[in-house]
Amino acid sequence: MTVQDAVAVQALAARLRPGFVLGVASAAFQIEGSLAAGGRGPSGWDAFAEKPGNILHGHSPAVACDHYNRAAEDIGLMRELGIDSYRFSISWPRVQPAGAGPVNAAGLDFYDRLIDQLLAAGISPMATLYHWDTPLPLEHRGGWMNRTTAERFAEYSAAAAKRLGDRVAQWVTLNEPASVTLNGYALGTHAPGRDLLFGAMPSVHHQLLAHGLAVQALRAAGVSGAVGVTNLHSPVRPASGSASDRLLARVFDVMLNRLYADPILLGRFPKTPLIARPWFRSLRSIPDADLAVIHQPLDFYGLNYYYPVRVATGRGVDSLSGTAEAMLKLPFHMAGFPEYALTGFGWPVAPEHLGILLRELKDRYGASLPPLYITESGASFPEPEHVTGPLPDAGRISYLAAHLDQAVTATAPGGVAHGVDLLGYYVWTLMDNFEWAAGYSQRFGLVHVDFTTQRRTPKDSYYWYQALARARGA
Numbered sequence: 208m209t210v211q212d213a214v215a216v217q218a219l220a221a222r223l224r225p226g227f228v229l230g231v232a233s234a235a236f237q238i239e240g241s242l243a244a245g246g247r248g249p250s251g252w253d254a255f256a257e258k259p260g261n262i263l264h265g266h267s268p269a270v271a272c273d274h275y276n277r278a279a280e281d282i283g284l285m286r287e288l289g290i291d292s293y294r295f296s297i298s299w300p301r302v303q304p305a306g307a308g309p310v311n312a313a314g315l316d317f318y319d320r321l322i323d324q325l326l327a328a329g330i331s332p333m334a335t336l337y338h339w340d341t342p343l344p345l346e347h348r349g350g351w352m353n354r355t356t357a358e359r360f361a362e363y364s365a366a367a368a369k370r371l372g373d374r375v376a377q378w379v380t381l382n383e384p385a386s387v388t389l390n391g392y393a394l395g396t397h398a399p400g401r402d403l404l405f406g407a408m409p410s411v412h413h414q415l416l417a418h419g420l421a422v423q424a425l426r427a428a429g430v431s432g433a434v435g436v437t438n439l440h441s442p443v444r445p446a447s448g449s450a451s452d453r454l455l456a457r458v459f460d461v462m463l464n465r466l467y468a469d470p471i472l473l474g475r476f477p478k479t480p481l482i483a484r485p486w487f488r489s490l491r492s493i494p495d496a497d498l499a500v501i502h503q504p505l506d507f508y509g510l511n512y513y514y515p516v517r518v519a520t521g522r523g524v525d526s527l528s529g530t531a532e533a534m535l536k537l538p539f540h541m542a543g544f545p546e547y548a549l550t551g552f553g554w555p556v557a558p559e560h561l562g563i564l565l566r567e568l569k570d571r572y573g574a575s576l577p578p579l580y581i582t583e584s585g586a587s588f589p590e591p592e593h594v595t596g597p598l599p600d601a602g603r604i605s606y607l608a609a610h611l612d613q614a615v616t617a618t619a620p621g622g623v624a625h626g627v628d629l630l631g632y633y634v635w636t637l638m639d640n641f642e643w644a645a646g647y648s649q650r651f652g653l654v655h656v657d658f659t660t661q662r663r664t665p666k667d668s669y670y671w672y673q674a675l676a677r678a679r680g681a
Contacts, residue, residue, distance in 0.1 A: 208674060216671065219608060220614050220678035227276035228331075228631025229676050231653065232583050233380070234270060234338040237640040239298060241275035245313040248304025252339060252643075255398035257416040266646025272638055273661050278321055282665060284654055285637065289676035293330050294582060295321070296338035296382065297371075303363045303480040306342030306356075310366045318367075322374050331496035333582075333633075334371065335437065336364050336421060339387060339643075351387065351417075353408035360560040361420035363430055368588075372430035375505065379582065380421040381511055383439040384414040384467050388627040394531040396644055404531040405486040414495055415470050419500035436469050437509030438580045442563050446519035455539040458483045463516065465571075472575045474502030494561035507630065510568070512585050512610075515560040517542040550606075552589040552649055557607035562617035565624035569679070578628035584610050586636035587642070587649035598655050598666040607634060607668065634672065638663060660673050 208216075222630035223229075236252055255263050255354040274281055299306070301314035322332050336514040338358065345356050360618055364380070390397035392407035401407070412413050418436050424435050443460040445452035457480055466487075475498065479487050525538030534540060547555035561584075568576055586606040590598060645659050651670040656662070 208670065212616055212671070213674070215608070217672045219615075219679050220675050221680055222612075222619070223566050227629075227679075228291045228580070228633075229672070229679075230290050230294055230333065230631060231288070231637040232294035232609050232633040233554045233637050233640065234335070235296045235298035235301070235585075236271075236338065236340040237636075237642070238272040238274040238638070239301075240269060240271040240273045241268055242273055245277070245301065245317060246304060246311040246389040247298065247301040247314060249343040250298075250300045250340040251343055251398040252341075253345055254346070255400050258400070261400065262644055265335075266329060266641070266648075268641045270655050270661075271402070272657075272658075275317065276475075277345075277661065278317075279324060280322075280663065281637065282324050282328050283331070283413060284665070285325075285330055285538070287378055288652040288653070288669060288673050291331060291419075291676075292376070292631065292633070292673075293325055293637075294333040294335065294377075294379070296335035298340055299360075299363055299368055299485050300340060300342040302367060303342065307347045307359045307362065315367070315370045317443060318371060321402055322371060326374060331375040331376040332374065333379065334367075335373045335382050336367060336380040337380065337417070339391075341398075350399055350574075351392065351413045352407075353391035354409075354413055354416070356482070357413045357417035357420055360417040361424045361462075364421040366427045367422040367430035368430050372425070372428050372432070375430065375432045377433045377435065377507065377580075378425055378430060379447050380418045380425075380436045382437045382509075383511060384418070385413060385439050385463055394533045396531045402531070404533055404536060408489045411466055412490060412497070415467065415501045416470065416497055419503050420504040422505070423500070425440075434505035435505050435507035435577065436471060437511055437514075438464075438471075439647060440464050440468070440564055440568070442515045442567060444515060444547075445519050446517050446630060449520065451520040452518060454482065456522055457537075458651075459516065459518045459539065460476075461487075468568075468572070470498060470501045471505070472508070472572050472577075474498055475650045483676075484670050491510070492668070505577045508577045508579050510564075510579055511583035511635075512561050512564055512581065513584070513586075514554040515544070515557050515563075517544060551589050552645070554586070556586065556606060556609075558606070558613045561610055562613045565614065565617045565627055565629075569624045569627050576627065578630050581614055581632045583633060583635040586650045587632075590639075590650045592653065593657050593659070594655050594664050596617070596664070598664065600666045600668050603653075603666070603668040604671045 395402035445456040519542040544555040638654035639656040641648040642649040
């Protein structure tokens with residue numbers, strides 16, 4: 208690290224308030240591997256990945272990062288990194304293979320050991336109960352299109368809370384329900400691969416209900432940790448000043464942002480433009496009793512931010528939705544941001560929009576917005592499959608530094624989102640992993656993983672984040 212870099216790290220660290228959490232995040236399906244070990248059952252993602260053409264290059268998640276067998280090594284990397292907290296997810300089919308009925312004790316044993324090892328390393332556990340891996344038997348019965356999946360999720364949440372609730376510092380019920388609905392049930396680019404478009408709206412209702420029921424189950428179990436949820440949010444802008452672009456941008460803002468946050472935080476679904484109301488008609492008949500369950504008091508709110516969205520009138524396929532044929536049936540598409548550099552995924556690098564997003568959340572929810580964690584923030588860049596030493600990744604360092612700076616600036620006194628209680632920032636992700644439909648082609652990690660040998664090699668960004676963690680209070 209150059210002297211100039213060290214000075215910049217010191218300056219950024221000095222702006223982090225006491226107690227501000229620096230962490231890293233991961234997801235069980237993306238790193239654990241060992242799909243049948245210890246009684247783990249198949250998930251909808253296992254079935255999706257087996258179908259030819261669903262995963263880029265035919266990559267398999269069967270081994271991934273082999274974290275199931277290498278957790279101690281990975282916790283060692285986190286301990287050396289100097290982070291405060293690790294956000295991981297619990298695999299529902301590892302804990303409850305059938306999605307109902309008996310709990311798999313061996314599955315809970317794995318997370319029991321993981322949590323104890325984290326605490327021994329001085330790392331606070333943040334556990335996500337659902338990061339997209341629905342048990343396959345439930346998926347066969349409709350998955351999130353079936354209301355009973357929410358009820359089964361509450362039972363699983365209670366079992367996890369009973370075993371682990373005395374040591375988990377924060378609980379996240381769901382990760383990015385918007386992504387599950389849009390990619391999994393509306394466009395078909397993720398598991399379970401259904402292209403229902405606006406017919407996917409019941410999956411919104413049932414995920415939100417699952418969240419509320421899980422909050423109730425966690426609190427009934429007497430967990431000692433804080434309880435929250437994580438949503439994906441992006442500022443949505445029209446591609447032009449035309450009336451149609453502005454109208455469709457409002458519609459997409461509802462679809463991506465407000466459809467999930469409004470019921471959780473305000474206890475009601477958002478109003479939609481008149482022309483779009485037929486698309487959301489199934490949500491108008493949700494019972495008040497369900498909305499009351501969804502609208503549970505939360506200890507924190509998790510925000511995943513990666514990029515802003517620009518909406519243009521007309522049919523088209525774009526880099527954000529991949530090659531989903533279903534997109535061609537919609538009257539709008541995502542337009543590009545030619546003014547911004549792109550990540551390896553083709554996502555615009557636009558850190559200033561994180562500040563804009565935080566301001567929008569403040570303005571929209573006011574006192575109803577709980578304290579907030581940025582639970583995912585990161586970028587993929589083209590990197591070699593094999594390395595012999597630390598990997599230079601200046602683009603990732605620049606991305607993380609700029610986004611963390613924007614978040615701190617926006618929420619500081621005088622900032623555009625002053626009043627938002629920002630508690631911490633979690634990098635996505637600790638190590639390169641199975642990146643869903645993109646297979647192993649997109650590397651987000653602070654640590655390089657050679658997927659042939661499973662060798663872990665810290666990148667320059669790992670040492671940058673380590674220096675930031677160490678510089679606090681220096």
